[in-house]
Amino acid sequence: MLSLPAIDFSTPPDEASLRPPARERFAPRLVRAISGELVSIQDGRKLHLRSIAPNDIESLQRCFLRLSPEDVRRRFLHAMSELPTPMAQRLCQIDSTIETALVLVDETVVPGEIRGVGRIYVDQAADSAEFSVLVEKNWTRLGLGALLMQRLVDDCRHRGLAEIWGYVLLENRPMLDLCKTLGFVRRRMDNEPGVAQITLRLV
Ligand SMILES: CC(C)(COP(=O)(O)OP(=O)(O)OC[C@H]1O[C@@H](n2cnc3c(N)ncnc32)[C@H](O)[C@@H]1OP(=O)(O)O)[C@@H](O)C(=O)NCCC(=O)NCCS
Structure with a gap:
């Protein structure tokens, strides 16, 4: 069993906060498996971290x-009442040359349930990748969002990309705070008043 060396938070913790940061509360432990890794959360729950698969459509x-x-x-970035099947199919059927999509799967229930998703989409011409991330409410504040984001950053570095970026609503404090701890910076978007583009340079 390995502790997670990949998470490198350079920002010091908020000294005024009495609550230990997620990176300490979570301190995920990982076991490498053939088809992914087992993520053990400090509260005892476990999730399977793996690439998304074509048969994840219904679970997604x-x-x-x-x-x-x-x-x-x-x-x-807009309202949607359902995830239409063609869109779910598209999200599960990735082209690994330009995409990575990771899922955190709860296998203690049958069928297994996806609790978190992180993905990047590479723009080769721009030498960058756009990210998105999601953690289901009952599983937030455990460090899983940070884990997914760190994995996506590592993946972009591994691909030799110059930048990873994403659009985040300005009212989305959790995501803005999470990205700040990972070293992302905010760019102004004059044409999209309620949205920030947040970026991490990798070179
Ligand atoms: C944003 C989101 C991914 C965070 O996931 P998470 O698993 O809760 O994140 P973590 O537990 O790793 O939190 C890491 C840090 O993010 C920040 N953060 C996360 N949730 C927060 C909240 N509700 N309020 C304030 N800060 C928060 C904190 O800095 C936190 O560190 P801390 O717990 O030490 O204070 C999750 O809330 C989510 O899926 N939201 C809906 C989708 C979304 O907004 N996606 C982003 C746009 S692509």
Whole structure:
């Protein structure tokens, strides 16, 4: 069993906070398996971290149905009442040359349920990748969002990309705070008043 060396938070913790930061509360432990890794959360729950698979379509749609309208808007930047099957198929059928999609799967239930998703989409011409991330409400504040983001950053570095970036609603404090701890900076978007582009230079 390995502790996670990949998470390197350079920002010091908030000294005024009495609550240990997620990176300490979570301190995920990972076991490498043939088809992914086992993530052990400090509260005893376990998730399987692996690449998304073509047969995750229904699981992804069930995950979507458990999201609040606010979470949907924050993830997709607009309201959606369902994840249509063609879109779910597209999200599960990735082209690994330009995409990575990781899922955190709860296998203590049958069928297994997706509790978190992180993905990047590479723009080869721009030498960068756009990210998105999502963690189901009952599983937030455990360090899983940070884990997914760190894995995506590592993946972009491994691909030799110059930058990873994403759009985040300005009212999405959790995501802005999370990205700040990972070293992302905010760019102004004059044409999209309620949205920030947040970016991490990798070179
Ligand atoms: C944003 C999101 C991914 C965070 O996931 P998470 O698993 O809770 O994140 P973590 O537990 O790793 O939190 C890491 C840090 O993020 C920040 N953060 C996370 N949730 C927060 C909240 N509700 N309020 C304030 N800060 C928060 C904190 O800095 C936190 O560190 P701390 O716990 O030590 O204070 C999750 O809330 C989510 O899926 N939201 C809906 C979709 C979305 O907004 N996606 C982003 C746009 S693509």
